[in-house]
Every structure is written in C-alpha cells, then in structure tokens.
Amino acid sequence: MRPDQPLTRSSLDPATLLEVPASAQAAEALQRRWAGQVLASDDLGPVTTVAGVDVAYHESSGELVAAAVLLDAPSLTVLEEVTLRDHARFPYVPGLFSFRECPPVARAVQGLSRRPDLIVCDGHGVAHPRRFGLACHLGLALNIPTIGCGKTRLTGEDTVPGLPRGEWTPLLDGPEVLGAALRTQSGVRPVYVSVGHRVSLPTALAWVLRLSPRYRLPETTRAADRLVRRALAEVSHA
DNA sequence: GCGACAG
C-alpha cells in the first residue's frame, strides 16, 4: 500500500475539468469533489520558466480574450506570448470564477511551445470558500504547479502585515490557513497569495516575492495583463 | 434582513 498516493488520482480526466456545469449548484458540487485532488505540497522540478495568465471580456461582442505569457525565471524576460479569442461559457460569479476563465486560459497555455514549470494565476488558489479557486482548477486541468495571487480578498480573515517588502500575515478561516497577505513592495497594499496545485505556501510566497522586484504585482501578472489588453484593443478596432 | 462578494 502507498497511503501517500491518493487512490482517486488516476480517475481525474483533464478534459472533465474543463466541462461547463449546467448550474451554479452543479459547479459547486464539482468544486467540492475536485478540492480533494489539490496537492498543497511541493511537487515541482527546477523552475526555468514561469507563465502568467489573464482573461479580459469584450462586452460588445460577448467574447473573451485569453493570454498566456512565458517568462524566463531568473531574468523575468518575456520569451513567448499567446492570445486567443473564445466565447464566454459561464457568467462571472464570485466563487465560480474558474468555470469562466479556465477553458480559454488552459488553451492559451497549451498554445505555448513549451510547458511552463510554474504558473502564476490572476486569482486565488485554495483561498476560496470551497478551497478550489482558479489556480487549483488550472493546475489540476494541466497538471502543472500553480500559485494563486489575488489583488483583493475573496474569503478569510487577515491582519495587516508589516510595512517592509517581504512581510506577510496568514489569511485565516478560523484555525485553517488559506494563504497569506504578502507585502511585495514596502508600504504598498499587500497581495493575497495561496496554494494552487503542487506548490507549498512557503514556496508560493517566495516565488511571488521573487517575481515582484519592482511593482506590487508579479511580472507574470503584469505581462499577461498588458498582452490581454493589447489583444482586446485589436478586437475592438476590427 | 444585511453585508460581502477573485476577475
């Protein structure tokens, strides 16, 4: 017996994770089921490339624009960019965010010529009401280590971390640690970091800090945001 | 009933 290996792991079909639920109730049931598959410990090799992902909504056409950017890990240089257009299959509902973003974002990542060693998501991981935010969903769908990095809190209680860069406080739901409020720039509002998949919280904190040497948000998030904005503007002009 | 509510 190998009690350290979940027996249900082989039953997880990546395509199933990108299906569109028929209702919010069905979506929540899927989240509760999938949350048990999230690996909150380090299962990643040498990180040479880090990807950032983002989505924007084009209101007049009802289309989504998804972007994936691949960065070189030590230099934070942009190596590759992918954008694509897709239709929205699910409305934006707080707590069910990933059912809207995951399908196009997963395709954008698969459009890269290399699989990233790590992905930083613009949204939470396990810092979620059912412990299954976008970062968990994407990490499981692609079986790639992911980190959740949100600009604002969705759930949990946090205290204000110290002002110097690198200070952090736990994001708590009672005794349970959901993530952390991390000060990426001295005196600037913290970001919310949580485990996505196959990454521990200390590793996630270290990476988000490393990826944010100059600005509040990680360079992965900034690069993906720039790209998706540019692509959205091109859709509007057409 | 009221507030809170990733993007």
Added chain:
DNA sequence: ATCTTGTCGC
C-alpha cells in the same frame, strides 16, 4: 473587471 474625482501619505 471598467469608469473616474478627490484625497491622503511619503
């Protein structure tokens, strides 16, 4: 998310 003015702190 997006839009936008005024205010505060360093």
